[in-house]
Amino acid sequence: xxxxxxxxxxxxxxxxxxxxxxxxxxxxxxxxxxxxxxxxxxxxxxxxxxxxxxxxxxxxxxxxxxxxxxxxxxxxxxxxxxxxxxxxxxxxxxxxxxxxxxxxxxxxxxxxxxxxxxxxxxxxxxxxxxxxxxxxxxxxxxxxxxxxxxxxxxxxxxxxxxxxxxxxxxxxxxxxxxxxxxxxxxxxxxxxxxxxxxxxxxxxxxxxxxxxxxxxxxxxxxxxxxxxxxxxxxxxxxxxxxxxxxxxxxxxxxxxxxxxx
Amino acid sequence: xxxxxxxxxxxxxxxxxxxxxxxxxxxxxxxxxxxxxxxxxxxxxxxxxxxxxxxxxxxxxxxxxxxxxxxxxxxxxxxxxxxxxxxxxxxxxxxxxxxxxxxxxxxxxxxxxxxxxxxxxxxxxxxxxxxxxxxxxxxxxxxxxxxxxxxxxxxxxxxxxxxxxxxxxxxxxxxxxxxxxxxxxxxxxxxxxxxxxxxxxxxxxxxxxxxxxxxxxxxxxxxxxxxxxxx
Amino acid sequence: xxxxxxxxxxxxxxxxxxxxxxxxxxxxxxxxxxxxxxxxxxxxxxxxxx
Numbered sequence: 001x002x003x004x005x006x007x008x009x010x011x012x013x014x015x016x017x018x019x020x021x022x023x024x025x026x027x028x029x030x031x032x033x034x035x036x037x038x039x040x041x042x043x044x045x046x047x048x049x050x051x052x053x054x055x056x057x058x059x060x061x062x063x064x065x066x067x068x069x070x071x072x073x074x075x076x077x078x079x080x081x082x083x084x085x086x087x088x089x090x091x092x093x094x095x096x097x098x099x100x101x102x103x104x105x106x107x108x109x110x111x112x113x114x115x116x117x118x119x120x121x122x123x124x125x126x127x128x129x130x131x132x133x134x135x136x137x138x139x140x141x142x143x144x145x146x147x148x149x150x151x152x153x154x155x156x157x158x159x160x161x162x163x164x165x166x167x168x169x170x171x172x173x174x175x176x177x178x179x180x181x182x183x184x185x186x187x188x189x190x191x192x193x194x195x196x197x198x199x200x201x202x203x204x205x206x207x208x209x210x211x212x213x214x215x216x217x218x219x220x221x222x223x224x225x226x227x228x229x230x231x232x233x234x235x236x237x238x239x240x241x242x243x244x245x246x247x248x249x250x251x252x253x254x255x256x257x258x259x260x261x
Numbered sequence: 262x263x264x265x266x267x268x269x270x271x272x273x274x275x276x277x278x279x280x281x282x283x284x285x286x287x288x289x290x291x292x293x294x295x296x297x298x299x300x301x302x303x304x305x306x307x308x309x310x311x312x313x314x315x316x317x318x319x320x321x322x323x324x325x326x327x328x329x330x331x332x333x334x335x336x337x338x339x340x341x342x343x344x345x346x347x348x349x350x351x352x353x354x355x356x357x358x359x360x361x362x363x364x365x366x367x368x369x370x371x372x373x374x375x376x377x378x379x380x381x382x383x384x385x386x387x388x389x390x391x392x393x394x395x396x397x398x399x400x401x402x403x404x405x406x407x408x409x410x411x412x413x414x415x416x417x418x419x420x421x422x423x424x425x426x427x428x429x430x431x432x433x434x435x436x437x438x439x440x441x442x443x444x445x446x447x448x449x450x451x452x453x454x455x456x457x458x459x460x461x462x463x464x465x466x467x468x469x470x471x472x473x474x475x476x477x478x479x480x481x482x483x484x485x486x487x488x489x490x491x492x
Numbered sequence: 493x494x495x496x497x498x499x500x501x502x503x504x505x506x507x508x509x510x511x512x513x514x515x516x517x518x519x520x521x522x523x524x525x526x527x528x529x530x531x532x533x534x535x536x537x538x539x540x541x542x
Contacts, residue, residue, distance in 0.1 A: 071499055075502070113513065117510060125505075128501050149439050156432075156435050160422060176482065176485055184443070188440075
């Protein structure tokens with residue numbers, strides 16, 4: 001034990017480690033993230049405005065898909081985001097289970113509803129894109145099917161978290177489920193993809209074939225970055241509310257409420 | 262205590278646990294039959310709902326039998342840890358110092374013997390009912406032999422997570438069905454490939470890989486889940 | 493086929509879902525802050541005249 005102490009004090013002095021330790025404190029986390037959220041919303045709105053303008057007025061209509069491909073500027077960023085939200089949730093769940101940091105537990109649990117919302121958007125936009133493209137609202141296409149399974153995984157995590165009354169126990173159980181889901185997610189993804197080719201499913205490439213005009217890609221990139229800022233702002237807002245709710249009787253919450261008045 | 266004694270006591274604890282659970286299960290024989298009857302009822306509903314056309318039934322038979330196996334497994338899963346959790350036996354096990362992983366593995370094995378094996382044994386009957394294509398019977402049985410233990414293993418994680426809930430059974434199906442998707446796909450693909458006289462051994466290989474992976478990982482995850490539920 | 497309703501529909505539903513996801517925690521926060529404020533009030537009243 002005595003050998004380890006100098007090492008530990010050295011770690012304490014490291015500003016990055018110190019900062020991470022501080023972020024683990026609910027009060028510090030609450031105040032620190034509060035500064036970022038307005039900026040995140042602002043960046044999201046500006047980028048969305050740029051992306052939407054380009055997607056609707058600058059990009060020419062696709063000669064194969066006509067106008068309907070403009071839905072993809074919503075569908076594709078939402079699909080990427082839904083997957084990234086799951087990955088972030090799983091990483092947070094892993095950290096939360098090992099180091100038992102409450103703030104990270106809350107981050108993992110608040111990532112689930114946002115990710116689920118994005119899977120819903122992906123599915124709705126995907127099937128509304130499919131109607132003009134495939135002639136039907138739903139096709140058991142590999143992408144849509146694995147997105148649907150992803151939604152079920154999210155709903156499982158949210159359901160388990162809400163079903164257990166004691167918040168920390170609920171978070172730990174749901175975190176474990178999120179991790180199990182994360183181990184399974186690649187297997188599900190590849191098995192669904194492969195199931196689809198096996199049954200000769202129709203799969204149309206999203207962005208009209210091999211030669212994609214760069215003017216079509218730019219708004220996609222802008223939109224997918226915008227969506228990340230939305231996610232960040234939403235995740236932090238939810239986490240802060242959850243902290244307030246859980247720390248109802250703690251001094252730092254009382255101070256915030258008193259100052260707010 | 263030497264390592265040899267430790268492993269010996271672990272093995273005897275494991276065997277004792279499996280024996281005890283099997284004995285308990287066979288004392289409540291009617292309860293044991295519920296999932297099996299459920300399996301038969303679910304499969305028999307398909308011809309009633311779809312129509313008795315033998316060609317149609319033959320085409321959907323691998324999927325139907327497998328989905329029925331999935332449903333029946335989930336029905337029986339709830340009893341996996343339930344009684345031991347409620348009467349405090351599980352906590353006693355933990356206090357006794359035996360690793361929870363070992364207990365979970367013993368419970369999973371018992372569950373498979375009680376709920377998985379009957380599915381395998383009944384599958385010939387189901388195959389006749391559903392007019393499973395000729396020559397695929399063997400593959401069907403092999404996929405069930407390899408697949409149903411995976412269902413028990415993954416299901417145990419879900420049970421461990423929901424055990425402290427009064428009505429965990431409803432949530433359990435939501436938790437485990439998405440995780441069962443790959444097994445369903447691979448197992449039915451193997452049977453369908455055999456029906457079209459295509460090579461199917463690679464699918465069986467995937468199932469074996471899945472079985473080994475879940476056998477090494479799932480007991481630990483189930484033990485972790487139980488530990489959270491017991492806390 | 494006219495694609496406009498599908499484009500408008502998907503963006504409208506997307507906007508509604510994302511808007512609701514963003515607004516829901518704010519509504520909840522308002523309720524929680526109100527609850528805590530009431531709690532503080534009750535405690536202060538109890539402290540001043542026991």
